[in-house]
Each structure stands twice: as structure tokens, then as C-alpha cells.
Amino acid sequence: FSSLYGFSQLYINQNNLKSLKNLINSIDSSNITYLNLKINKIETIDVRFPVSLISLFMDKNLLTSIEEENFQNLTKLDSLSLRSNQIRTIHSSAFFGLYNLTLLDVSFNLIETIEASYFRDTGKLFYLYMYSNKIKIVRENAFVSLVNLEYLNLYNNKRRVIKEKM
Numbered sequence: 378f379s380s381l382y383g384f385s386q387l388y389i390n391q392n393n394l395k396s397l398k399n400l401i402n403s404i405d406s407s408n409i410t411y412l413n414l415k416i417n418k419i420e421t422i423d424v425r426f427p428v429s430l431i432s433l434f435m436d437k438n439l440l441t442s443i444e445e446e447n448f449q450n451l452t453k454l455d456s457l458s459l460r461s462n463q464i465r466t467i468h469s470s471a472f473f474g475l476y477n478l479t480l481l482d483v484s485f486n487l488i489e490t491i492e493a494s495y496f497r498d499t500g501k502l503f504y505l506y507m508y509s510n511k512i513k514i515v516r517e518n519a520f521v522s523l524v525n526l527e528y529l530n531l532y533n534n535k536r537r538v539i540k541e542k543m
Contacts, residue, residue: 384408390415390434397424410453414438422447432456436482442466445473452476460506461485469494482506484530490514497522508532 385408389400394417406427412434419438426433428450440462448454454475464486472478478499488510496502502523512534520526 386411386413388413390417393418395419397422400424401426425449426451428453430454434458435462436460438462440464442468443471444468445470447471448475450474454478456480458482459486463487465489467492467495472496473498475499476501478502479525480504483510485509487511489535490516491519492516493518493521496520499523501525504528506530508534510534512536 387409390413401424409427410429410431414435416437430451431453436458445468455477460482479501484506493516500522503525508530
């Protein structure tokens with residue numbers, strides 16, 4: 378891949394990738410705005426994504442957590458899909474700095490709690506998909522900073538009581 382440069386969209390889905398290190402480090406990724414890494418075997422995010430990224434799709438991998446540094450400096454990111462992984466844990470600052478995020482899909486994972494801090498920097502979020510998880514707890518004010526939210530899907534979770542100040 379070292380001779381590849383100048384492209385804006387990269388589709389590397391269905392390639393049995395386990396790591397992103399060699400891939401991202403071997404290409405000129407400075408112009409990439411769209412990155413499709415669906416249906417691989419990625420267990421951890423072990424790289425810094427290019428700051429030019431607008432759309433990132435990592436559906437159907439083997440991710441178990443979203444760490445604080447995974448999406449740092451991706452201030453242009455508009456769409457993030459982590460659907461159908463094995464995510465149990467989300468660091469409290471995992472989405473910090475994603476000011477332009479309008480779509481977030483973490484459906485079909487193993488998430489049990491929605492913390493109040495998750496969405497504090499994602500005020501432009503319009504679509505939030507969290508269905509088919511194991512969500513039992515939604516912390517008070519978890520969605521209070523989502524002033525532009527139009528679509529929230531929490532279908533098929535374990536939550537029994539919805540509080541007014543969500």
C-alpha cells in the first residue's frame with residue numbers, strides 16, 4: 378500500500394484484518410474522509426485515525442471497548458458506526474471532541490450502562506442508535522446535552538424504567 382496516496386475513500390471491509398497499525402501507517406492517509414472497515418476481526422483500535430476522517434464504519438468486528446484515545450482529534454467526524462461488535466465498556470471520554478458527530482450507531486453490542494458523560498461533547502448528534510444491547514442503567518441527564526437529537530433508538534434492551542431527566 379505504500380505507493381497509494383491522494384485518495385479520499387478507503388474500503389477495506391471483509392479482509393480478516395486483526396490490526397490497523399500496518400495498514401494506516403503504510404499509506405498516505407492525510408486525505409481520507411471515508412473509511413470502511415466492516416466485517417473484519419479487529420479487536421482493538423491500535424492507531425490514530427487521520428484527522429481528515431468524516432465517516433468511519435467498523436461494524437461486525439471484535440471490539441470489546443471504546444477507549445478514551447480511540448477517536449481523539451477527529452473533530453470533522455460526522456458518522457461513526459460500531460454496530461455488531463462485542464463492546465461492553467465505553468470510556469467516559471470516548472466521544473470527547475467529536476463536535477461534528479451527527480450519527481452514532483453502537484447497536485448490537487453488550488453495553489449495560491449509559492453514563493451521563495458519554496455525549497457531553499456531541500451536541501450535533503441527530504441519530505443515536507443503541508438498540509439490541511444489554512442496557513439496564515441510563516444515568517440521569519445522559520442525553521441532556523443532545524439538543525439536536527431527533528432519533529433515539531433504545532429498542533430491545535434490559536431497561537425497565539425511563540427517568541424524566543434522561
